[in-house]
Amino acid sequence: MTGGLGHAVIALAVTDTETAFVQLYRVPAGDTLDTATDAVGAPLPVTPGLTTTITDGDATRTSLVGGGDFNDAGPWTTGTAWTIAGGEATHTAGTADALTQPVALSASATYRLAVEITGRTAGTLTPSFTGGTPVSAAALDADGPHVFALTAASGNDTLELAASSDFDGAVSRVVLYRETAACAPAGTWDYVLVPQNVDNVAGDPTPAFSATIY
Secondary structure, three states: OEEOOOEEEEEEEOOOOOOOEEEEEEEEOOOOOOOOOOEOOOOEEOOOOOEEEEEEEOOOOOOOOOOOOOOOOOOOEEOOOEEEEOOEEEEOOOOOEEEEEEOOOOOOOEEEEEEEEEOOOOOOEEEEEEOOOOEEOOOEOOOEEEEEEEEOOOOOOEEEEEEOOOOOOEEEEEEEEEOOOOOOOOEEEEEEEEEEOOOOOEOOOOOOEEEEEO
């Protein structure tokens, strides 16, 4: 089970000879399975003795950001208070400045942006599209992965992560891609599979498999 950009992939080894179909369910992490509301599509045919790969969402998405894991500083332009090393971009408190990168954006298209913050004890980080009419997300003031959608405006051509003067954290991951209607919703999910026989009689659900979709 792996999560990715707009999708999750489940590899299922079918061992029960009576299993003809499986129904996939996507459950908010920690919630109880509700078969009436959590189903993803219709039951899928499977073959006993073989491994079936099931994709929830759009597996064609790729990030528009270079060096999003900060192992390569080259694509980024850093303000004077930013340094990139060891797989992180770290901001030293004292100066309000930004981490930027040019990106190709289409006006009116919606993009998913994921930013992971570590080590923050003060201050905020505000992601924006700049160039033309700026488009900003809410200021981020906590550690952890943050995933949200931004709709590009005319002239937007740069991704900016603007740190307040007192921001003392680091950014360890940035992902940006154009969202499609086929993308699975962002967040951390528990996936459950329920086998069915040829008569559509359901068996016991599997344990939940966790995946994070950006």
